[in-house]
Amino acid sequence: MIVTSNPKTLLKAALATAIAGVVATAFASPTYAGSDEPEYFQVNMKPGGSLNIREDPTLKSTKIGTLPATAEGITNLGCHVGMPYLEWKKSTTAVRKVETRRKWCNITYNGMTGWTVGEFLEEDVAD
Template identity: 30%
Template sequence: MGKVLLLLGLSFYTSVSIANADGPDFFRVSSENSIQMFEKMQTNSKLVLLVPPDTNGIKNLGCTGGATLQAWQKMTEQEREASKNNAWCNVGVQGKTGWVLSKYLSEGNRISETPSFNCYTAHPHEIEILICGNTELILLDNQLWSVYQGAISKAKAMTKGPEDAVKDLKQKQIAWMKNRNECWKEIGAKLTCSINIYKKQIEALQRYQTK
């Protein structure tokens, strides 16, 4: 019975334990909302980045400030909550580094795939950060790029008005990207919004090629 209770207790020992051990190599955002990455371990310091929910592949550069497991087991629930608010992790997200409260992180994994754009030089839109840290979106982004290139090739091969056709496709793609980036406004549904808008554009470009 004692072992069962200990295991149940350990199941609640999440972000706090991360802060006092080497922890995982990579994190993911476990919060339902975007989390703030600060320049220092202070919520009133300079805001470096907003990292959206469902972002994975966040590099762990070291955590500090939480309770040890031994101390945590002796704490009251109120003391545990207070300890979580004192635990910070230094993290790397697409070439930027900063500090986030560890209570918003859980164990993640390395993202080996890359999208069609350079994550380290792209503008720090929340949705672009999400794309770079989400395998499903990376795959959709690469699929879209391939289909888009196919549509451009078809436009260039037209016997009438190829220049205008290519120009029209490029303008529509720019407008689509702006629309995609608006998914940051979808509270609690940024990932769903992004997936849907990618799939619709892929379908539209595929129809263009079969005309």
């Protein structure tokens, strides 16, 4: 093991470790519904609105359906935050800021399985 006190070398090593952690997190599989997440969601938005369901957890992904503002009983398959790292890296600074805060949830509803923005979902309390 080589020990160094060179600030540049230490900074490079710390940066490499941080980047490796971000990349590993970005490529990790989604977190599936567990004790911290609800088993079912309902849509929480203004009446008459709809929420897109996409093939992948990104705004650029193909739209495969919609959830009406009144949708309930949406099965939660797991959520994660942000778009895939390589896509995020190629994006503008504004898109990066939005996507860093965006929560995507993998859901099933009426035979459709896909991804939707978690911002408009809330726990669906069983009757």
